[in-house]
Amino acid sequence: MTRSPARLVEFPMDVTPPTAHDVEASAKASPLVAALSRLRYFLGPIGLKLSAAGGLTFDSERVITDMLGLTVIEPPSPDAQPICADPVPRFTLALAIAIECGAVRHAGNRLLPVDSWDDEDVIVQAAVALSTLIELGPMWTSMPRGDWFFDLRDAVLDGSFVNWLATLLPEGREQRVDHFVNWGVDACREQIGTNPFEQEDALDIWVDNGTCYLIDALMWAGAIEWFDQELRWRELHDGGGRWFAGGSVRLTALGRHVLPDHLAAAGIKLREPAEAGVRSASALVGDILVTEGDDARRALVDAWRPDLDAGERVCLVAEFLLGAGGAPWRMCGFEVLEMIGPDAAEPYVRQLLDSPASEDAAQFLVRHGLADEEQMHAFQGYGPLIDVFATLVGQPDRLREWFVRLLERCEAPELLLEVIALYPTEEATMLLTAAARHVTDPRYIDLIRAAERYHHEWLAERDPAL
Secondary structure (H helix, E strand, O other), X not given: OOOOOOOOEEOOOOOOOOOHHHHHHHHHOOHHHHHHXXXXXXXXXXXXXXXXXXXXXXXXXXXXXXXXXXXXXXXXXOOOOOEOOOHHHHHHHHHHHHHHOOOEEEEOOEEEEOHHHHHOOHHHHHHXXXXXXXXXXXXXXXXXXXOHHHHHHHHHHHOOHHHHHXXXXXOOXXXXXXXXXXXXXXXXXXXXXXXXXXXXXXXXXXXXXXXXXXXXXXXXXXXXXXXXXXXXXXXXXXXEEEEEEOOEEEEOHHHHHHHXXXXXXXXXXXXXXXXXXXXXXXXXXXXXXXXXXXXXXXXXXXXXXXXXXXXXXXXXXXXXXXXXXXXXXXXXXXXXXXXXXXXXXXXXXXXXXXXXXXXXXXXXXXXXXXXXXXXXXXXXXXXXXXXXXXXXXXXXXXXXXXXXXXXXXXXXXHHHHHHHHOOOOHHHHHHHHHHHHHOOOOOOHXXXXXXXXXXXXXXXXXXXXX
């Protein structure tokens, strides 16, 4: 499930590759490598005959569960069902990977292990197996086909997860799983337009379920670590389901070793390392984006391009802001301008009033006393506020608290929600999607869901040239 983008976008942060020692330790811990070994042992030296349907037969699902190394949580009472990932889709994926990466092969109507697989170094085994999973598409390969919504969901998730993982490439970077769920919901709604189910939150539930299955498959493949999962149960008109969800993820050393080989297919390229003093403005903003602490961020700005005066440095940052596509980069870009100096930045920020960053520019000028409210009235709007709230979509508790507090302070919350719904930005979509999923206050939930529906309908009907 790869694509060939016309233009590669440079990754905005430096990425330091993991050490060979860390990659080897990570590869040895890969459940997928262990599962391939157990599958090969199960087949035996002469292999096993395939069924009439072209598959393998097992005495019970528990045999598959043990072979794949899936965690089974025993229920608190003997009448309840054990809690475990569905082993059948996972085995379908494991078998496809085993065949594609050369661990097993067909010989007539038999399936047998390939002898040379055991000769490979464990890093090679783990990297090839993980790369094969990425190229096959874990959702599309695992799941049965034929239902239009689930086919679309699985294709969207398979087409997105490399971009998700790319955000975790800087060492130690973590992200909440709910952030990726929101990303998946946004992408599915963009494809569909409206919820195709009678139940209001059914689309969100099924994307949550699929995203968490994908996250679990990536953990099983040794690509990521997943912390603080919770068991989630959701009711649907036609039944319900339970799965592990929530928590946070980060890339393993194996994941950081393998992922760069797949970035080009996702439209991303790593930037060339450069000395701090000569990096581009986009590289500086990328560094600011992943650096914590005011002192550390200021030190980065102070060390950047010492060969230029303040005006020349500001000019480079302003040129970057003309094309900055996402709210985090815009916000960090204006933070850099503040650190260089508002007075030096003023003439260049005024030029940004005629750009997609116009609302941020107007806010910057007013906040620093470089223009009054009346002068900037035509340029000011809710964009910067939406951007700030969009940074909370992966933190449901904080989003819920802050968004409800915002609506409580509005004289007409329905009008504010309508204004947000009419913003054609990715951040507005992320915010409304997340708010519709997580805000449960009975005073506002219907208004938020109505605003989210209106937003998607308006986007679908909007002339893209405007």
